[in-house]
Structures are given as structure tokens and as C-alpha cells.
Amino acid sequence: QEQLVESGGGSVQTGGSLRLSCTAPGFLSNNCGMDWYRQAPGKQREWVSSISTHGATAYTDPVKGRFTISQDKDTDTVHLEMSSLEPDDTAVYFCETSRAFSVDVRRCKELFGGGQGTQVTVSS
Numbered sequence: 001q002e003q004l005v006e007s008g009g010g011s012v013q014t015g016g017s018l019r020l021s022c023t024a025p026g027f028l029s030n031n032c033g034m035d036w037y038r039q040a041p042g043k044q045r046e047w048v049s050s051i052s053t054h055g056a057t058a059y060t061d062p063v064k065g066r067f068t069i070s071q072d073k074d075t076d077t078v079h080l081e082m083s084s085l086e087p088d089d090t091a092v093y094f095c096e097t098s099r100a101f102s103v104d105v106r107r108c109k110e111l112f113g114g115g116q117g118t119q120v121t122v123s124s
Helices: 105-111
Strands: 005-007 010-013 018-023 034-039 046-051 057-059 067-072 077-082 091-097 118-123
Touching: 005 091, 018 034, 018 091, 018 118, 034 067, 034 077, 046 067, 046 077, 057 067, 091 105
Parallel strands: 010 118
Antiparallel strands: 005 018, 018 077, 034 046, 034 091, 046 057, 067 077, 091 118
16 A cells, blocks of 8 residues: 655744645546645644545635645645645644545555645744
8 A cells, every 4th residue: 555645844924835745656647536634733633625636626614715735647746735824724734535536435545545644833
């Protein structure tokens, strides 16, 4: 099983920007869609955004207009561009195969495991 790998986290001040990336060889070419989740200390995991291999996207309301999800099929990478960051965005961000946006969820889950997460910290 190939593991998804996140990168791009870091520490920024309120209003700053970060770009997260998640990649695994063959992920997009296997028609797997991707979800981004986040989990803040002491809080439940929260869905953030999704993208299908056809480019359909979805966002949770708190990030609409500030986050943009996109994909690069040449590198099998999904990016999450985050701007106008707020302290409430502070969390560990994870990527995984999307149940709703993958053509064959079971196959994608068999081929690709979830990532270890990347920390995003936004200070006021």
C-alpha cells in the first residue's frame, strides 16, 4: 500500500498563507479523489475540502473563499492553498482517499493509505 504524504505546513501570522500538498505515485491516475481533514487540539476531526479527478470541488463553510483545492495530474499531487488564515485554522491537516469523490473507493483505499498529517499554526 502506498502512503499519501502531506507537506507544506508551518507557522504563520493571522492573514498569512500556506500551501499544503499531498501526493502518492499513481493516486490521481487511479481516479482517486481526495479529502482534506483537520484536527485541532481537543477537537474532533473536521472535514475541510474535497476534489475529484474530474475537478469537482467542495469546501466546508468556514474556509469557503479562503481555501482553494487543486490537482496536478503530472505529479499526482493535490494542493490546498490557504489564505487569510485565522487562529481557528490551527490544526494538523490530513489527506486521505475520498469516499464521495473517488471512482472506485475500495480500490483507492486498498492502494493508498492516509497521510501522517502536517501541522498548521496561525498566531494572532
